[in-house]
Amino acid sequence: MLSRICKLALAFVLTAGMLLLTGCLTTSIAKINRDPGRFAGRNVSIHGTVSDSFGALGNGIFQIDDGSGHMWIYSQNYGVPSNGRSVTVTGRIEQGFAFGGRSFGVILRETKSRH
Numbered sequence: 001m002l003s004r005i006c007k008l009a010l011a012f013v014l015t016a017g018m019l020l021l022t023g024c025l026t027t028s029i030a031k032i033n034r035d036p037g038r039f040a041g042r043n044v045s046i047h048g049t050v051s052d053s054f055g056a057l058g059n060g061i062f063q064i065d066d067g068s069g070h071m072w073i074y075s076q077n078y079g080v081p082s083n084g085r086s087v088t089v090t091g092r093i094e095q096g097f098a099f100g101g102r103s104f105g106v107i108l109r110e111t112k113s114r115h
Helices: 002-023 029-034
Strands: 043-056 059-065 070-076 086-099 102-112
Touching: 029 043, 029 070, 029 102, 043 070, 043 102, 059 086, 070 086
Parallel strands: 070 102
Antiparallel strands: 043 059, 043 086, 059 070, 086 102
């Protein structure tokens, strides 16, 4: 009887762990940069360190470096994190974007509050 309860508890813990990990999966920036068309219009999550940022009044753009490459993030109403901060960002991949008089080839437009 105890063995059966332990097995059920273990199954529950493993299932809950897998569900948590599924929600935290990120895509490498190098993978996106290799084939941006494959990700265009899709929501993805990336994780890395902010290496450059500028913005005002809750809008702006910042760059994330995940060790495999870097990508610009357009943040509208989510604010702009400071340089050196580690963040996970979820958003939609877009190509051919302009902001503040600069052009950016591939960006991630933030669609969800970051953590």
